[in-house]
Amino acid sequence: MFQTRIHGRGGQGVVTAAEMLSIAAFLENRHAQAFPNFGSERTGAPVVAFCRIDDKEIRLREPVMAPDAVIIQDPTLLQQVNVFQGLRQDGFMLINSARNYETLGIADVAGTMNPLRCVCVPATELALKFLGRPMPNAVLLGAFARLSGRLAVDSVVAAVRTKFSGVVAEKNITAARAAFDEVARQLTQQAGATHS
Amino acid sequence: MTLKQIEGSQGVAEAVALCRPEVICAYPISPQTHIVEGLGEMVKVGQLRAEFLNVESEFAAMSVAIGSSAAGARTYTATASQGLLFMAEAVFNAAGLGLPIVMTIANRAIGAPINIWNDHSDSMSLRDCGWIQLFAETNQEAIDLHIQAFKLAEELSVPVMVCMDGFILTHAYERVDVPLQEQVDAFLPSFEPRQVLDPARPVSIGAMVGPEAYTEVRVLAHAKQIQALTLIPEIAAQFKAHFGRDSGGLIKPYCCEGAHTVVIALGSVLGTIKDVVDELRTQGCAIGVLGITSFRPFPLTEIRQALQGCQRVLVLEKSFAVGVGGIVATNVRMALDGTGQKVLTVVAGLGGRAITKSSLAATLTAAMNDLLEPFSFMDLQQEVIDRALGRERQIRRSGPVAESVLRDIGSVASQIC
Numbered sequence: 001m002f003q004t005r006i007h008g009r010g011g012q013g014v015v016t017a018a019e020m021l022s023i024a025a026f027l028e029n030r031h032a033q034a035f036p037n038f039g040s041e042r043t044g045a046p047v048v049a050f051c052r053i054d055d056k057e058i059r060l061r062e063p064v065m066a067p068d069a070v071i072i073q074d075p076t077l078l079q080q081v082n083v084f085q086g087l088r089q090d091g092f093m094l095i096n097s098a099r100n101y102e103t104l105g106i107a108d109v110a111g112t113m114n115p116l117r118c119v120c121v122p123a124t125e126l127a128l129k130f131l132g133r134p135m136p137n138a139v140l141l142g143a144f145a146r147l148s149g150r151l152a153v154d155s156v157v158a159a160v161r162t163k164f165s166g167v168v169a170e171k172n173i174t175a176a177r178a179a180f181d182e183v184a185r186q187l188t189q190q191a192g193a194t195h196s
Numbered sequence: 197m198t199l200k201q202i203e204g205s206q207g208v209a210e211a212v213a214l215c216r217p218e219v220i221c222a223y224p225i226s227p228q229t230h231i232v233e234g235l236g237e238m239v240k241v242g243q244l245r246a247e248f249l250n251v252e253s254e255f256a257a258m259s260v261a262i263g264s265s266a267a268g269a270r271t272y273t274a275t276a277s278q279g280l281l282f283m284a285e286a287v288f289n290a291a292g293l294g295l296p297i298v299m300t301i302a303n304r305a306i307g308a309p310i311n312i313w314n315d316h317s318d319s320m321s322l323r324d325c326g327w328i329q330l331f332a333e334t335n336q337e338a339i340d341l342h343i344q345a346f347k348l349a350e351e352l353s354v355p356v357m358v359c360m361d362g363f364i365l366t367h368a369y370e371r372v373d374v375p376l377q378e379q380v381d382a383f384l385p386s387f388e389p390r391q392v393l394d395p396a397r398p399v400s401i402g403a404m405v406g407p408e409a410y411t412e413v414r415v416l417a418h419a420k421q422i423q424a425l426t427l428i429p430e431i432a433a434q435f436k437a438h439f440g441r442d443s444g445g446l447i448k449p450y451c452c453e454g455a456h457t458v459v460i461a462l463g464s465v466l467g468t469i470k471d472v473v474d475e476l477r478t479q480g481c482a483i484g485v486l487g488i489t490s491f492r493p494f495p496l497t498e499i500r501q502a503l504q505g506c507q508r509v510l511v512l513e514k515s516f517a518v519g520v521g522g523i524v525a526t527n528v529r530m531a532l533d534g535t536g537q538k539v540l541t542v543v544a545g546l547g548g549r550a551i552t553k554s555s556l557a558a559t560l561t562a563a564m565n566d567l568l569e570p571f572s573f574m575d576l577q578q579e580v581i582d583r584a585l586g587r588e589r590q591i592r593r594s595g596p597v598a599e600s601v602l603r604d605i606g607s608v609a610s611q612i613c
Contacts, residue, residue, distance in 0.1 A: 018369075019203070019369045022201055022369045022370070023201045023369070026201035026371060027201075031370075031371055032201065032369070032370070032371070033368060033369065033370045034368065034369040034370075035363070035364070035367055035368040035369070036363075036367060058370070058467075059466075059467030059468065059470050059471050060467060060468050060471050060553065061364055061464050061465065061467055061468045061551070062468055062550055062551065062552045062553055063550050063552075065552070
C-alpha cells in the first residue's frame with residue numbers, strides 16, 4: 001500500500017487533489033481511497049487530505065499517520081502544522097515553493113531524506129503562468145507523478161479531466177505537465193550532483 | 197455494472213436514483229448534504245423524474261415524506277445528527293403508520309458539545325422508534341443496501357434507515373460498482389402500497405387508538421420487525437442472484453471459526469478491525485469479527501449461533517448510553533443470555549476520534565489476555581477527566597465543562613490526528 005498525505009489551506013483544492021490522485025490510480029486499475037481530514041474546510045484554514053493506493057481492496061479507515069509521501073501545497077504550513085509527522089525516511093516529499101530547503105527552514109528534515117525523493121516545485125507560479133489563478137493542486141499532481149513514479153502522468157491528466165472541463169482542464173493539464181518536466185529536470189540535476 | 201471511483205455520497209445518490217423515487221425531501225445537514233445535492237442535480241437536469249422538495253426543516257422533511265408515502269409515492273430523504281433529532285416525532289409517526297420511507301443517516305455525533313464528526317449517537321438515539329436500521333460497512337454496501345432497503349420497506353410496509361458513517365464513508369472516494377438501471381428495475385418492482393390515500397377508495401390513516409387496541413397495534417409493529425429477520429436474508433440472496441455480490445443480510449461473520457475472542461462492531465470500522473484481526477491471526481491469536489448489518493431488527497438467534505464456541509465477546513461501539521454503558525453490548529448480552537460468555541464493551545470513535553490500528557491491536561490484545569475492564573473507552577485521556585473532576589471539587593462555579601476541557605487540552609491544531 002502507498003499512502004499519501006496532502007497538506008494545504010482551505011480553498012487550494014487539497015481535498016480535490018486527493019480525489020484526483022485516487023481517480024488516477026483507479027484509471028490504472030488499482031484500488032484507491034481518498035478522504036479528507038474532516039471538519040476544517042474553511043478558506044485559509046489548514047486542511048489535510050489522504051490517498052491510499054493498493055493492488056487489493058483497501059479496508060483500513062484510519063487517517064494516514066505514517067505516509068509514504070507528503071505533498072505540501074502551502075509552504076506557510078511548515079512552521080504551523082507538523083506536516084512531516086510519521087513520514088518515512090525513504091518517503092517522498094513534494095513542496096510547493098520556489099525557494100529551497102534552507103530558506104524554507106526545513107534543511108534539517110530534508111537532510112535526513114533521500115534527495116532523489118524530495119523536491120520543491122513552484123506550483124503556484126506555474127498555476128499563475130498557465131491558469132492565471134493560484135491553484136496549485138493539479139499542477140502538483142503532475143510533479144508528483146514524476147517524483148513518485150507511482151502513476152503515469154497521463155493518468156493524472158485523465159483524472160484532472162474528470163474534475164475540470166474545457167479550457168480550465170486544459171490549462172491545468174499544461175501546468176501539470178510543465179511541473180512534471182520541472183521535477184524531471186531537478187531529479188536529473190540532483191542525480192548528477194550525487195554521482196559526481 | 198459500471199465501476200466508478202466516486203464519493204460515497206455520489207454513489208448513494210446514484211443508487212437512490214436507480215430506485216426511481218417519486219418524492220425526495222431535502223434539508224441540508226453535514227455530512228448528509230452531498231447525497232441530496234447529487235439527487236437534486238439529477239432532478240434538475242431531467243435525468244431523474246421525481247418531485248424534489250426543499251423543505252424548511254427536518255421536521256418538515258419527514259412530514260412531507262409521510263404525506264407522499266401515504267399518497268402512494270416511493271419516498272426518500274436523508275439526514276444526520278441534530279437533523280434526525282429535530283424530526284424525531286415524525287420519525288416515530290412514519291414507523292407507527294407503517295409507511296415504507298427510505299432514509300439515509302450519515303452518522304454523526306449529537307450535541308452538546310456541538311460536533312460535526314462521525315459516531316453512531318444519532319441512529320442509536322432512535323433505535324427503538326420502529327424503523328429498520330441497516331449499517332453499511334463500505335460505500336459499495338451503502339449503495340447495495342439502499343437498493344435492498346426500498347424492496348424491504350415496501351414488502352413489509354415499514355420504513356428503513358440506511359446508516360453509513362458520516363465523512364468516513366460519505367466523503368470518501370473509493371471504487372464502487374454502480375448497477376445498471378435495467379438490473380435495478382428487474383430487482384425492485386414498482387411500489388404497490390399496502391395502504392394508500394386514494395380518493396376512489398377513501399380510507400383514513402392515523403386513527404387515534406385507545407387502551408383497547410394500542411398494545412395490539414404496537415405488537416403488530418414488532419411482528420413486522422420479526423418478519424424482517426426472515427426477509428432481510430432473503431432479499432440479500434435475491435440481490436446476490438441479480439447483482440452477483442454479497443451485500444446486506446443480518447450479520448457478517450469473519451474468521452469466527454475456532455475464535456476464542458470475537459469483536460462485534462457496526463459500520464465502516466469493521467474494515468480496520470478486519471485488518472487488525474488478520475495480523476493477530478498470523479500471530480496465532482484465535483480471534484474473529486462479527487459485523488452486525490441489521491441492528492433493528494436485532495438478530496438475537498443468528499448472533500447467538502455465530503458466537504457459539506467463543507469465550508469472550510468484545511463489543512466496539514461508536515456510541516454509548518450515558519449512565520449505563522454499551523448499547524450494542526446490552527443487546528448482545530440478551531442474545532447470549534444464559535451462555536455464560538463474557539461480554540466486554542469498548543467505546544471508540546466518539547465525535548470523530550480516529551480509530552487506529554495500533555489502538556485496536558492494543559485493545560484486542562488486552563481483551564484476549566483478560567486485561568480489559570468490562571466497560572472502557574479506547575484512547576481516553578483519563579488525566580483530562582481527572583483534572584476536570586478535580587476542578588469541580590475545588591470550585592463551586594467551575595464553569596462550562598466543554599470550554600474547561602478545551603482550555604486544559606490546549607491547541608491541537610499542529611497534530612494530524
